[in-house]
Amino acid sequence: MAMIETKNLTYTYPGGTKPSISGVSIKVEKGEFVLITGPSGCGKTTLCRCFNGLIPHFYQGELQGEITVAGMDTTKHPTHAMAKSVGLVFQNPENQLFALSIEKDVAFGLENLGVPREEMGKRVEWALKLTSIYDLRERSPHEVSGGQQQRVAIAAVLAMQPEIIVLDEPTSFLDPLSAEKIFEVIHELNKKLGITVVLVEHRLDLTAKYADHIIIMDEGKVCFDGDPHEILSNEETRLIGVGIPKATLLYQILRKEGMNLNNRTPLSSEELATQLLEAFETT
Amino acid sequence: MIEVEEVHFTYPNGVEALKGVSLAIKNGEFVAIMGQNGAGKTTLVKHFNGLLKPSKGRVRVDGVETTKTSVAALARNVGFVFQNPDHQLFSETVEEEIAFALKNFGFEAEAIQKRIDWALNLLGLTQYRKTSPFLLSGGERKRVALASVLAWNPQMLILDEPTIGQDYQQKEKLRQFIVQMQTQGKTVVIVTHDVEFVAECNPRVVLMREGTIVADGEGREILTNPEVLTQSSIVLPQIAQIFMKLAPLGLPKNVIDVYDAKEILLKAREKRRK
Numbered sequence: 001m002a003m004i005e006t007k008n009l010t011y012t013y014p015g016g017t018k019p020s021i022s023g024v025s026i027k028v029e030k031g032e033f034v035l036i037t038g039p040s041g042c043g044k045t046t047l048c049r050c051f052n053g054l055i056p057h058f059y060q061g062e063l064q065g066e067i068t069v070a071g072m073d074t075t076k077h078p079t080h081a082m083a084k085s086v087g088l089v090f091q092n093p094e095n096q097l098f099a100l101s102i103e104k105d106v107a108f109g110l111e112n113l114g115v116p117r118e119e120m121g122k123r124v125e126w127a128l129k130l131t132s133i134y135d136l137r138e139r140s141p142h143e144v145s146g147g148q149q150q151r152v153a154i155a156a157v158l159a160m161q162p163e164i165i166v167l168d169e170p171t172s173f174l175d176p177l178s179a180e181k182i183f184e185v186i187h188e189l190n191k192k193l194g195i196t197v198v199l200v201e202h203r204l205d206l207t208a209k210y211a212d213h214i215i216i217m218d219e220g221k222v223c224f225d226g227d228p229h230e231i232l233s234n235e236e237t238r239l240i241g242v243g244i245p246k247a248t249l250l251y252q253i254l255r256k257e258g259m260n261l262n263n264r265t266p267l268s269s270e271e272l273a274t275q276l277l278e279a280f281e282t283t
Numbered sequence: 284m285i286e287v288e289e290v291h292f293t294y295p296n297g298v299e300a301l302k303g304v305s306l307a308i309k310n311g312e313f314v315a316i317m318g319q320n321g322a323g324k325t326t327l328v329k330h331f332n333g334l335l336k337p338s339k340g341r342v343r344v345d346g347v348e349t350t351k352t353s354v355a356a357l358a359r360n361v362g363f364v365f366q367n368p369d370h371q372l373f374s375e376t377v378e379e380e381i382a383f384a385l386k387n388f389g390f391e392a393e394a395i396q397k398r399i400d401w402a403l404n405l406l407g408l409t410q411y412r413k414t415s416p417f418l419l420s421g422g423e424r425k426r427v428a429l430a431s432v433l434a435w436n437p438q439m440l441i442l443d444e445p446t447i448g449q450d451y452q453q454k455e456k457l458r459q460f461i462v463q464m465q466t467q468g469k470t471v472v473i474v475t476h477d478v479e480f481v482a483e484c485n486p487r488v489v490l491m492r493e494g495t496i497v498a499d500g501e502g503r504e505i506l507t508n509p510e511v512l513t514q515s516s517i518v519l520p521q522i523a524q525i526f527m528k529l530a531p532l533g534l535p536k537n538v539i540d541v542y543d544a545k546e547i548l549l550k551a552r553e554k555r556r557k
Contacts, residue, residue: 013418039450040422091421091448092369143296146366147320169421172447173366175319175476177516202450205479205521243451246479246521246541253545259552269521273528276548280532280555 003164003196004028004051009065011046011055020046021220031194033187033210035228037201038217039241044200045091051166051198052086053079070163084113087157089167093149097141102133105141106156113160127159130185146173154182158189164196176206183207205245208232209268216242233265247272284310285331290340292326300326302494311468313461315481315502318491319516324474325366327491328441331472332361359388362437366444368428372416377408380416381431388435402430405460422448439470446477458484482506482520482539490515507537
């Protein structure tokens with residue numbers, strides 16, 4: 001079942017001279033972990049804003065084409081009705097946080113949904129612990145670091161337990177090990193609970209290994225859409241400003257030099273190291 | 284030249300962010316300051332242009348103690364680009380944003396135009412000259428903030444997380460730009476979590492943890508030391524990870540560059556064949 005489906009989706013911001021996304025037709029299946037990437041300004045964030053109805057309800061502008069998310073036409077359902085099914089974590093966490101304490105910020109969405117008090121307490125605690133900010137719960141979200149704010153924004157969305165989580169560069173302010181831990185938590189929720197994940201990221205070194213499906217955009221259009229192992233083996237992906245993982249790049253270079261590595265393009269250092277060890281054993 | 288001597292810094296809320304930091308950065312050096320969130324990286328670099336003054340110890344920029352001068356006087360020589368561009372941008376158009384500091388520093392109108400053109404072109408922003416910075420994407424706004432500082436050509440550049448939200452091509456341009464700055468004898472200090480970017484540049488790396496410096500040396504050595512990195516919540520660059528796992532083959536471990544990796548692996552294969 002498709003959780004997100006767009007047909008020929010085209011959108012122009014109010015006052016914009018050309019569309020920010022144009023003719024986008026994609027399909028995201030239930031339980032998929034989808035990675036969306038592409039050069040800065042290619043329309044990734046704009047597309048995400050369509051997934052929970054921020055476009056066209058909040059941003060207005062001109063939207064054409066069709067979009068269905070979790071079975072709902074986002075143009076016909078208000079954003080708050082979408083919020084139950086789709087959680088969006090923005091690029092800049094400051095735009096998303098407003099409550100007096102981190103705990104209240106994480107609880108806010110649940111209060112709006114009318115979740116019973118006891119259940120709410122449990123879910124908030126669960127989300128705070130998953131994102132390692134339980135000890136900060138009494139603090140104001142505006143007095144913690146940018147990285148901690150990103151954890152709060154992620155916790156707030158996880159607590160809602162939506163069917164789809166859309167994350168727009170959610171860990172850019174976090175140190176690499178913390179970012180990796182967050183991605184692992186998200187990956188685990190995706191595998192265990194079957195939550196559909198849409199992740200927007202430039203750093204494929206950190207994230208390509210989690211993806212079942214990759215969508216690469218350029219100038220508002222989708223230019224690649226499919227299996228990450230296949231798509232990242234295509235050398236053209238480098239040309240449109242996608243930094244393929246270093247392990248993938250090294251693999252391509254070594255294959256060109258005639259190294260006998262197997263046909264499956266590696267996306268992580270583990271995969272390439274295993275292939276290299278095999279290759280050296282048989283040499 | 285920046286000289287930091289036994290600097291301690293405590294924020295008004297009582298958090299002790301720096302606990303005795305000493306560091307010297309020479310003119311023309313390229314330094315990456317790394318470390319986990321809350322390690323004190325941004326607090327340290329804010330001392331370089333006098334935005335923060337030490338609670339104890341001292342900081343001298345080109346021989347002048349920062350407590351004895353103003354941020355405005357330091358700013359002419361030390362350009363600072365913040366982590367979050369929204370803390371920096373305020374003008375109606377990209378062009379006005381870049382012109383602002385140039386006007387303040389008293390540049391002539393003609394020079395201002397030239398410098399704006401140069402900075403817009405360098406950062407691929409020419410098409411947005413008349414656009415409001417707030418209509419741009421996160422990555423583009425970051426570049427506007429960078430352009431507005433580069434335009435006045437400071438002797439020293441401090442970039443707090445310059446690669447956030449930047450795609451591969453933009454990062455590559457930034458890398459080339461930093462190399463160019465160095466050939467002009469300029470100092471570049473970046474605060475970053477981007478291990479892959481640092482691996483490509485191989486600068487001097489200063490690693491911080493809980494308000495102190497725990498390692499200081501060549502990128503290639505520090506980024507291939509898993510004990511030190513893990514303590515600072517940094518993961519090894521992918522190439523270093525691969526060479527760790529290739530330990531049974533007896534290859535060197537201090538490899539962070541893709542092309543160095545290629546040479547080493549091809550040589551090792553030749554050797555085995557003989």
